[in-house]
Amino acid sequence: MLSSRVRRPVTHVLSPLASPRLPTRQPPHAPWRRFASSNQAPSKSSESRSHWFRHSLGLAVAGTAVFIGYTYVTNDWKGTGVDGAPSAKKGSTPIDYPSLQFVQEKRSLKSPGVYTWGSNVYRVVDPGSKDTNVKTPRRFSYFDGQVLRDFKIDDKAGAAITENGDLVQWGKGYSETDFTPTKTLTGKSLVSLSLSEDRIVALSSNGTVYSLPISQNDQQSGPKPRESSWVPFWDGQSRLSYRVLQPALKLGESVTAISTGQEHALLLTSSGRVFSAAASTEHYPLLGQLGVPGLTWSTRPSGPVDSCHEVATPKGAKIAQIAAGDYHSLVLSKDGRLFAFGDNSFGQLGVEFDPNLPYKDTPVELSLRRLYKGGTYLPTVTSVAAGGANTFFTVDAKRVPGPGGDAANVRDLGRVTADTWACGRGIWGTLGNGRWVHLQDQPTKVKALSDLTEYDEKTKRIAPIHLRDISVGTTHVSAVMDNKTHLKAATTDSLSGSQDWGFDVLWWGGNEHFQLGTGKRTNLSKPTYIGAPDDTGKKSETESRLQIMPRHKGQVGRKTVSMEQRVSCGRHVSAIYSGV
Known part of the structure; x- marks a missing residue:
């Protein structure tokens, strides 16, 4: 059955995070009972034979119990575990694998x-x-x-981008007749991609940003650029229509990350600068999501419609992360300051909603002071994510003495609390705070993902559990926790041990198309675990919650590859894939 995270004392946090719930052991069978065949008293001869039988039976049972006990303690019992898995070897701690967890882990490896x-x-x-x-x-x-x-x-x-950097597309948005995944843009060594309402923006390993239509018809009928070749004087025309987004880069600067909304794209450079560009064939971004004051279709500068514009972030703020919702943008500086711009109709910028001006076309800084009142915590934003009309960000809040406080009297001085905050549209439960609201312009804490701790075997201390990754769809969200995946202090890149587990992953929000994976259509306003996929063809007697496999070495064909599982949430759809 599905389980949900609840607040537990520190001493009880490790077990549910480190491994799925194990099946309880069945109580031993009741001892044998003797029943008299009649009410008459037994004769001496029969009583003597009965005593001899009881003594012999007792010695046999005792001998068998001693043998089984000795075999169990020394781990010499030759048998198999769940799903045919070998039982624990000599010197190891025997663990009862929940079958689906075991199958999920081995499937990821093989x-x-x-x-x-x-x-x-x-x-x-x-x-x-x-x-x-x-x-x-x-x-x-x-x-x-x-x-x-x-x-x-x-x-x-x-x-999708294959291991060798080629783009693969599928779905009716690509072809109305052939739904089979097809390679399209190849030979560009692509490393990441993002989808707008009708275009794909992809980043190559050398920093080139490609923008191409999703539709196969548009790829074939649109203008095709000329491409150079490594063979001298052998230039030719591309077989697909695409454009290259060209921000004004400095010497030695390159694009390192991309993110798109429905109509716009954000580009992050190695120098910490941010550029924005239109990323839709049908619509021009008009809700301030480009971060350029006064920029509209009529006031745009001459040149291509998808020209890149530098976003004017505060002086001295070098940007480390970017994220784009449907119609809003977020940038996070290296010193932990969060800036937002674009549509604020649902409070997704984290600032007060103004019905007279429902969007901001210049970056505004989100104030953390109002989230941690009293001055007893020093907050720093550590990551940011966006999708639909929602914003999520994580904060490391360090305990400090506070104004006029004495450090000697602060018991938990220096303790770091890892919190997750959300703002924006919450009518489907997307905020994860247990409430159903249309507009949330004051960031609200996602308590199920905040102030969590576990014991770190390596440091021998209680450590905060951070968010490893968060993927935001249009109406639903998934969060991967950065819990410890090995019970032993020594690190390893293998998952073959019996005490190796995965990262916890939770889901919440809209479920109108079963995108939460619970098998039901009910929306969820609080983060919840879902079951591990069971495609073995056999009904398992035990259930196991889904976990995300950490980076490990696995076999791909004839070669060994370092891989990890990742989560991707889109518009009413979800996915988990093995990534390099």
Whole structure:
């Protein structure tokens, strides 16, 4: 059955984070009972024979118990565990594997791939199925045995970057007739991608940013650029229509990260600068999401519609992370300051909503002082994520004496609390705070993901549990926790040990197309675990919650590859894939 995280004392935090709930042991059988065959008293001879039988039986039972006990203690029992797994070797601690957890872990090691679920109206989640919705994680057969550089899906189209950097597309948004995944943009050594309403923005390993239409028809009928070749005098025309986004870079500067909304794209450079550009064929960004004051369709500078514009962040603020929602943008500086701009109709910028001006076209800094009142904590934003009309950010809050306080009297001085905050639209429960609201312009704490701790075997101390990653779809969210995956202090890149587990992953928000993977259509306003995918064809007697496998070495074909599992949430769809 599904379990949910609740606040526990520190001494009880490690167990549920380190491993799934183990099945309880059954009580021993009741001892044998003797029943008299009649009410008459037994004769002496029969009583003597009965005493002899009882003594012999007692000696036999005692001898068997001693033998079994000795064998169990020395771990010499030759048998198999759940699903045919060998039992613990001599010198190790025997563990009862929940079968699905064991299968999930071994499958990740021996057969990497992709799992998808949610809306399948446009044949994105399962191209070979006519199901309109896929209720629980389902294996995507095309990617069996593959590790990917990136994977993004929307309700109408899907795109992935293969291990060698080629772009693969599928879904009705790409082709109305052929739903089979097809390689499109190849030979560019792509490393990451992002989807807008009708275009794909992809980043190559050398920092080049490509923008191409999602539609196959537009790729074939649109203007095709000329491409150079490594062979002298052998230039030619591309077989696909695409554009290259060209920000005004300095000498030695390159683009290192990209993020897109429905109509715009953000580009982060190695110098900590941010550029924005239009990323839609049909619509021009008019809600301030480009971060350029007064920029509209009529006031845009001469040149291509998708020209890059530098976002004027406060002087001295070097940007470390970027994130784009549907119509708003977020940038996080290296010193932990968060700036937002664009649409604020649902409070997604984290500032007060003004009905007379529902958007901001210049970056505004989100104040953390109002989130940690009293001056007893020093907060720093550590990560940011966006999707739909929602914003999520994590904060490390360090305990300090406070104004006029005496450090000697602060018991938990220096303690770091890892918190997760959210703002924006919450009508589907997307805020994760247990409430259903239309507009949340004051950041609210996601308590289920905040102030969590566990015992670190390496440092021998209680440590905060941070968020490892968070993926935000249009109406739903998934968060991967950065809990310890090894019970031993020594680190390892293998998952073959019996005490190796995965990262906890939780889901919440809208579930109108079963995108939460619970198998039900109920929306969830609090982070919740879901079950591990069971595609073994056998009904398991035990259930195991889904976990994300950490980076490890696994077999891909004839070679060993370092890989990890990642989560991707889109518009009414979700996915887990094996990434390099």
